[in-house]
Amino acid sequence: MARTRVPERTLLPGEEPLSLLREDGTPVDDAPLAMPDDDVLVELHRRMVIGRRFDTQATALTRQGRLAVYPSSRGQEACEVGAVLALREQDWLFPTYRDSVALVTRGVDPAGTLTLLQGGWHLGYDPYEHRVGPQCTPLATNTLHAVGFAHAARLKGEDTAALVFVGDGATSEGDTHEALNFAGVWRAPVVFLVQNNGYAISVPMSKQNAAPSLAHKGIGYGVPSVLVDGNDVAAVYAVVREALHAGGPTLIEARTYRIEAHTNADDASRYRDAAEVAAWLDRDPVDRIETYLTSRGLLDQARREAVAAEAERFAAWTRAQLNTDVVPDPDELFEHVYATRPAHLRAQAASLREELA
Incomplete structure (x- = not known):
């Protein structure tokens, strides 16, 4: 596979997002x-189509009560994929x-x-099998995990890099600043990808950040920074690929947009209007x-229909897996907390079993 080429690594990002494809799908001169x-x-196109169909299916499953909550990433497929x-x-x-x-x-x-x-x-999967850390619910705690992992890999002489996803709201958290600082000092091989989708729940970017871009934050930590069009999947791939090969830290801001509400429990109409959406x-990144x-x-009608059919099969697989009722074992509440269960937890577990009986 050919190596991609990006501008010389600098602390300051460009004034405009890097792009390979314009919004109308024509290549940038x-x-x-x-x-x-x-x-x-x-392959990027194929995975985006499947990903969008999966996202739509997960949203539907939430409305059916099969999921407690679901934060859609519709519109952000170029960043994700x-x-x-x-x-x-190995990354x-x-x-x-x-x-x-x-x-x-x-x-x-x-x-x-x-x-x-x-x-x-x-956690519903084996992190080591897929090389994927646990999904992070508290904002920005995964940034420190990624930096620590990447630094440890370098100390062990491993050719491994870490990619950490954060939202624009997470850049306001102290963990992100600490992670960027450690990454800069240690020159850790970690790529911070900020999916700037415009809102931290209901808080717009104008109320979060006064810098020209979130990518500008890298200069304070000595971390090279890039600003990229987050709806251009070719550009996102190229920028992230090069950053992973760079051997040190990189801060990438990908400008995109969250089409759906923050979660199914959010009413986005309260803080943004339909014209903006x-x-x-x-x-749309898929259309582009x-x-x-x-x-x-490279894409004809037959290929388009084949990819759509594959996406439908993936959605059906998702439904089949999620439509199976899970019978929880209450005793699991007390597992994996201590290596040896202490007396007070043994007493609580016994009390719960008696109550349920």
């Missing part, structure tokens, strides 16, 4: 990035609660991905790559 190979572009496919096999992903599409793209099955959001176990629908692939002869 004299782009400072090298377009990924054709086979990569085709582009970044994950840029990972090498690790540290996701958040909104990154379910990223998890299934990495190979985690639907049930394992959605266990947390179903209200079952906190419509404007971003016109910048489809237009480009079609113009290149």
Whole structure:
């Protein structure tokens, strides 16, 4: 696979997001990035279509009561898929609660991905099998996990990098600042990908940050920074791929948009209007790559129908896994807390069993 090319690594990002494809799907002239190979572009499109259908299915399952909550990432597929496919096999992903599409793209099955959001176990998959850390619900705690992991890998002489997802709201948390500082000092091989989707729940960017961009935060920690169009999957892949090969820390801000509400419990109409959402629908990341692939002869109607059919099969698999009732074992509440269960937990477990009996 050909290496991508990005501008010389600098602490300051550019004034405008890097892009390979315009909003209408036409290629950018004299782009400072090298377009990924054709086979990569085709796979990026395929995974985005499957990811979007999975996201839609998960939202429907939430309305049916099969999930306790679901934070949709519709509109952010270019970030989720582009970044994950840029990972090498040995690299690790540290996701958040909104990154379910990223998890299934990495190979985690639907049930394992959605266990947390179903209200079952906190972790429904083997992190070591997939090289994916637990989905992070508290904002920004995964940033420190990623830096610690990447630093440890370097100390052990391993050729491993970490990719950590954060939202724009998480950049206001102290954990993110601490993680960036440690990453800069240790030169840890970790890539911070900020999916700037415009809102931290209901708080807009204008009330979170006074800098020209979130990517500008890197300069304070000596971390090279990049600003990229988060709805351009080719550009996201190229930028993340190069950052993972760089051998040190990188802060990437990907500008995108959350089409759906924060979760199914949120009323987004209270803080944004329909015209704003419509404007971003016109910048759809799936439509953009489809237009480009079609113009290149890399995507025809037969291929489009085949990918759509595969996405439907994946949705059916998701339904089948989530429509199976799980009978919880109450005693599991007390497991994996201590290596040896102390007396007060033994007493609580016995009391619960008696009450249920």
